[in-house]
Amino acid sequence: MLPPKLAKMMINLSTVSPLSKGGLRGVLLDPFCGSGTILMQAALLGYQNAIGSDLSPKAMADTKQNLAFLTKSLPQLSTLNYQLSTLDATKLSTTHKPNSIDAIVTEPFLGPPLRGSEPTEAIKKIISELSTLYLRAFAEFKKILKPDGRVVIIFPILKSWPSISDQQLEQIKTLGLAPAWNVPELLRPLLTKRHSVIYSRPGQRIEREIFVFKKIK
Ligand SMILES: C[S@@+](CC[C@H](N)C(=O)[O-])C[C@H]1O[C@@H](n2cnc3c(N)ncnc32)[C@H](O)[C@@H]1O
Incomplete structure (x- = not known):
């Protein structure tokens, strides 16, 4: 289960306040x-x-x-x-109007529980299925988010393999969602080169990699 403390942090990272500027x-x-x-x-x-x-x-x-x-x-x-x-998260725009959502905060499907003995090929197959799901969902996020809308999302790292590659992060950027952490200069070194933060405990088979994106076009 997603730790409630992490859920709260992710909501705060969306930078959407319970009351938005226009009173809405x-x-x-x-x-x-x-x-x-x-x-x-x-x-x-x-x-x-x-x-x-x-x-x-x-x-x-x-x-x-x-x-x-x-x-x-x-x-x-x-x-x-x-x-x-x-x-289905890959069909969100069938239900939600374009430009209607301020922020998406989510921990998506992280794949099946791992025993630890899975061969590399099996891990690669899970990652391929997960990244396909995430990229399809992002295409929908783009449609329904308001301009400047944010996505705070966890992508799993399975036995040290990120579920989203650097190339796929570029694909997300091309789609119109760019990394957008609002952290003070002093805390920038806490971010990875991929503009993420890793949340994990020692020995965990599935680590959580947290990303913040903003709709830029
Ligand atoms: C990691 S769980 C979310 C856990 C949640 N954050 C919590 O703490 O309760 C992922 C969820 O994604 C759902 N799921 C899997 N594929 C989906 C899809 N294509 N569209 C929407 N939900 C999906 C699963 O049913 C599961 O409930």
């Missing part, structure tokens, strides 16, 4: 919402408008149950306006 509330989307960790943290941070979707009806039922528990436990959250639906 910022709209966050998690298109791989799983059991709803990011959406629940968004609710706790004061985001009134959020959208969650997932390919799995079971995941959607879990998200609904978790959010219902949260709003029942904390009456101040009873006015939440969260839209939840079962949807």
Whole structure:
């Protein structure tokens, strides 16, 4: 499960405040919402408008149950306006209007759990399937994000192999989404050469590589 602390950090990195400039509330989307960790943290941070979707009806039922528990436990959250639906992240633009989303904050499908004994060929196959999914999803993110909209996303590193290559990062840039960390000069050295931050514990087979992108065209 995505650690709630990391979910909260990712929402903050989106730089969308719960209340946006024009008085309208910022709209966050998690298109791989799983059991709803990011959406629940968004609710706790004061985001009134959020959208969650997932390919799995079971995941959607879990998200609904978790959010219902949260709003029942904390009456101040009873006015939440969260839209939840079962949807393939590679078809987001069939449901969401162009230029309608302020930020996408998500931990996508990270691949099957690893035992550690998988041969290199098997890892390469998983990576190829994951990167295809991510690039298709990014083509949709581009359509539905507002100008300057952001994507805060985790790409897994499987046994030291990044799931997105440098070349694929360039493809994402060509699509119109460029790396956009808003970090003070002093903290720049914390970023990798790929403009990412690695979040992992020693011995983990799957590490998390966090990226922030901004829609530039
Ligand atoms: C790593 S989980 C997300 C976990 C979530 N951050 C949480 O903590 O509950 C990834 C989710 O992606 C979903 N998924 C896989 N392929 C998808 C697709 N094409 N479109 C949307 N969701 C998909 C899976 O059903 C799974 O719930």
